[in-house]
Amino acid sequence: xxxSYTIWIAILPFLAFAINGLGSxxxxxxxxxxxxxxxxxxxxxxSYKTAIQYFSSPSRGGIIAxxxxxxxxxxxxxxxxxxxxxxxxxMMLVVITTVSLMVFVYSMGYMKNERGYDRYFSFLSLFSxxxxxxxxxxxxxxxYMFWELVGISSYLLIGFYYDKPSAVxxxxxxxxxxxxxxxxxxxxxxxxxxxxxxxxxxxxxxPEGLGFASAAPFLGLSTITWALLLIFxxxxxxxxxxxxxxxxxxxxxxxxxxxALIHAATMVVAGVFLVARLFxxxxxxxxxxxxxxxxxxxxxxxxxxxxxxxxYDIKRILAFSTISQIGYMILALGxxxxxxxxxxxxMASLFHxxxxxxxxxxxxxxxxxxxxxxxxNDIREMGNLRKxxxxxxxxxxxxxxxxxxxxxxxxxxxxxEVLSATAASHPVYFAIAMGxxxxxxxxxxxLYFIVFWGEERAYPNAPKEAPFIMLGPMMVLAVGSAFxxxxxxxxxxxSDGVPLATHIHWPVxxxxxxxxxxxxxxxxxxxxxxxxxxxxxxxxLGSFHTSAANKFYIDEAYIIITKGVIFKMVSKPLAWIDRNxxxxxxxxxxxxxxxxxxxxxxxxSGQLQKYAFIFIAGVIIIVLSFIxxxx
Amino acid sequence: MVEQVPLxxxxxxxxxxxxxxxxxxxxxxxxITMLISIEIMLNAVNLNFxxxxxxxxxxxxxxxxxxxxxxxxxxxxxxxxxxxxxxxxRNIRSIxxxxxxxxxx
Numbered sequence: 001x002x003x004s005y006t007i008w009i010a011i012l013p014f015l016a017f018a019i020n021g022l023g024s025x026x027x028x029x030x031x032x033x034x035x036x037x038x039x040x041x042x043x044x045x046x047s048y049k050t051a052i053q054y055f056s057s058p059s060r061g062g063i064i065a066x067x068x069x070x071x072x073x074x075x076x077x078x079x080x081x082x083x084x085x086x087x088x089x090x091m092m093l094v095v096i097t098t099v100s101l102m103v104f105v106y107s108m109g110y111m112k113n114e115r116g117y118d119r120y121f122s123f124l125s126l127f128s129x130x131x132x133x134x135x136x137x138x139x140x141x142x143x144y145m146f147w148e149l150v151g152i153s154s155y156l157l158i159g160f161y162y163d164k165p166s167a168v169x170x171x172x173x174x175x176x177x178x179x180x181x182x183x184x185x186x187x188x189x190x191x192x193x194x195x196x197x198x199x200x201x202x203x204x205x206x207p208e209g210l211g212f213a214s215a216a217p218f219l220g221l222s223t224i225t226w227a228l229l230l231i232f233x234x235x236x237x238x239x240x241x242x243x244x245x246x247x248x249x250x251x252x253x254x255x256x257x258x259x260a261l262i263h264a265a266t267m268v269v270a271g272v273f274l275v276a277r278l279f280x281x282x283x284x285x286x287x288x289x290x291x292x293x294x295x296x297x298x299x300x301x302x303x304x305x306x307x308x309x310x311x312y313d314i315k316r317i318l319a320f321s322t323i324s325q326i327g328y329m330i331l332a333l334g335x336x337x338x339x340x341x342x343x344x345x346x347m348a349s350l351f352h353x354x355x356x357x358x359x360x361x362x363x364x365x366x367x368x369x370x371x372x373x374x375x376x377n378d379i380r381e382m383g384n385l386r387k388x389x390x391x392x393x394x395x396x397x398x399x400x401x402x403x404x405x406x407x408x409x410x411x412x413x414x415x416x417e418v419l420s421a422t423a424a425s426h427p428v429y430f431a432i433a434m435g436x437x438x439x440x441x442x443x444x445x446x447l448y449f450i451v452f453w454g455e456e457r458a459y460p461n462a463p464k465e466a467p468f469i470m471l472g473p474m475m476v477l478a479v480g481s482a483f484x485x486x487x488x489x490x491x492x493x494x495s496d497g498v499p500l501a502t503h504i505h506w507p508v509x510x511x512x513x514x515x516x517x518x519x520x521x522x523x524x525x526x527x528x529x530x531x532x533x534x535x536x537x538x539x540x541l542g543s544f545h546t547s548a549a550n551k552f553y554i555d556e557a558y559i560i561i562t563k564g565v566i567f568k569m570v571s572k573p574l575a576w577i578d579r580n581x582x583x584x585x586x587x588x589x590x591x592x593x594x595x596x597x598x599x600x601x602x603x604x605s606g607q608l609q610k611y612a613f614i615f616i617a618g619v620i621i622i623v624l625s626f627i628x629x630x631x
Numbered sequence: 632m633v634e635q636v637p638l639x640x641x642x643x644x645x646x647x648x649x650x651x652x653x654x655x656x657x658x659x660x661x662x663i664t665m666l667i668s669i670e671i672m673l674n675a676v677n678l679n680f681x682x683x684x685x686x687x688x689x690x691x692x693x694x695x696x697x698x699x700x701x702x703x704x705x706x707x708x709x710x711x712x713x714x715x716x717x718x719x720x721r722n723i724r725s726i727x728x729x730x731x732x733x734x735x736x
Contacts, residue, residue: 605732606731606732606733606734607728607732607735608731609656609658609728612657613657616653616657
């Protein structure tokens with residue numbers, strides 16, 4: 001089968017980026033949106049074509065659709081750029097192009113009349129290009145390059161409103177935190193490649209006899225465990241896992257469609273994708289690293305869900321919800337084994353990634369439509385919006401039902417797989433996952449009831465329903481959120497390429513449904529009307545509620561560590577040495593040179609005869625020395 | 632006739648001439664006098680060429696030719712130098728070498 005056209009999936013958004021970025025001043029304002037949208041639309045079409053073509057063939061092997069050697073170090077070690085098609089990359093292509101297309105169309109309505117419209121679309125195209133390049137990477141290094149590219153496009157888009165200090169600070173925070181995590185990723189890549197002599201996924205994911213055993217252990221763990229832990233650190237940074245999650249809530253300073261695309265559906269799941277991509281390595285060589293993955297995922301999913309229950313900024317609630325849901329995916333990967341039924345977690349994780357992309361993008365786009373109408377992010381200033389925005393209300397409700405795991409919406413099926421996978425592992429993980437499921441339902445319906453029910457607020461302007469260009473993409477995503485769960489996902493994607501029969505695990509499903517209903521009912525009781533019972537509950541929880549509302553003081557802890565420890569203990573002395581020791585030495589050198597040149601510059605007096613005298617005296621001295629030396 | 636004057640007498644004469652030129656070049660402030668001093672030095676060298684040719688390599692002519700070349704080039708050099716003096720005079724109304732002192736640190 002010929003897949004050479006897949007190169008255009010990635011190239012078209014890049015062309016849109018180049019045209020919009022370079023030619024925007026010559027083009028009329030409107031066209032930039034259309035150029036970007038048409039480019040991503042064709043990409044989406046090609047992705048569907050690829051998916052149909054790929055999954056209709058019986059084999060599930062990796063296909064190299066395109067490959068070129070970019071840098072050659074020696075006979076075996078070289079960096080390639082190429083396109084690798086295998087079940088997970090094809091699935092990601094479909095997810096990314098679909099959500100991108102919807103967000104691009106939506107943005108044409110949302111960003112209308114906004115300053116920097118063309119800049120916005122060129123950055124958005126750059127992001128799509130980078131994300132597509134990331135998922136089709138044939139080797140670790142190509143993945144790393146595109147990994148950094150998505151980082152920079154995320155930075156550019158968070159700081160889109162660059163005249164707002166909070167947006168600038170948020171973009172810097174996101175960039176620095178993820179960059180710090182990427183340092184671990186890079187070291188991990190170097191360790192893996194120095195052990196194996198290759199970056200290629202084709203070799204790395206078939207890990208029989210890669211010769212890791214010969215490497216010496218370090219601090220009680222084998223080198224490959226260290227390498228995979230460091231790679232996971234990169235993934236954890238991008239996917240906002242505890243304790244590197246601090247950038248994601250602040251990243252909500254960007255335009256809302258950006259949050260939907262980058263900080264909910266695609267970029268933040270790159271960490272999940274990374275672990276899934278290297279999954280054979282994890283299971284074969286570093287089960288210890290996989291335990292860390294599971295632990296981090298489990299902790300984050302509960303941690304973020306608790307915080308989400310106490311926030312009042314609509315986008316921050318969704319951001320913490322994203323962190324929590326990605327925690328689910330990471331947890332499912334961490335408890336998974338390789339092959340057959342043991343690989344259920346792997347399938348569940350990617351299934352949840354797939355469905356989450358739809359309903360979380362829909363939630364964000366819905367939040368965008370609400371913010372567009374009421375001009376605030378604070379849910380305490382919203383209420384009774386179902387009267388003003390009936391269509392948004394229905395779409396938002398579908399997404400809430402989907403994320404809460406209520407059948408027959410998509411989230412129910414994927415969450416059921418995740419919960420079944422954790423049920424097979426440690427009971428603590430299962431309990432955490434169940435608790436987080438209840439909390440998910442609670443915080444989503446808390447948001448829903450406060451925003452769409454509650455009492456009418458004194459809006460400065462009556463909120464209007466969003467235009468069709470914004471509602472259309474949301475409807476498409478709502479269809480995905482409602483029905484994506486019926487896709488026999490295990491048939492397409494499994495840890496070992498052998499189709500995995502998926503079925504509902506009824507005991508787990510009924511428990512999770514009960515949990516979701518408990519969460520929903522609690523939210524209904526607390527927030528359906530202003531009964532004051534939520535305040536009572538908050539008071540009963542006391543300091544726990546306060547600390548959750550303050551995000552458990554993680555940001556403050558970071559400030560204490562960076563300002564108090566790193567800046568004061570390390571940077572300040574270093575700055576002192578730099579300013580006083582090194583600078584003094586350099587100043588001294590300059591002063592000596594200056595003084596010496598002052599002394600000798602008198603020689604150049606402009607007096608011709610002085611020069612002539614020195615010249616002749618020199619000649620005489622040389623001649624005399626020749627004469628007497630010859631003797 | 633030639634044999635009656637020993638070579639070193641001739642060399643003493645040209646050396647004196649050369650250093651008279653050097654002395655004049657270093658002490659006189661008038662650019663034209665300095666140019667004349669240079670000519671004296673050049674002519675001392677010319678004489679040296681001719682004397683060495685006659686005394687050490689009789690029958691050859693290279694030394695004579697060198698002197699002729701030097702005379703020709705000295706003429707050109709004098710022309711250039713005087714042109715420079717004229718334009719210098721136009722600029723600073725003086726041909727005193729100490730007044731031409733703008734090319735310094």
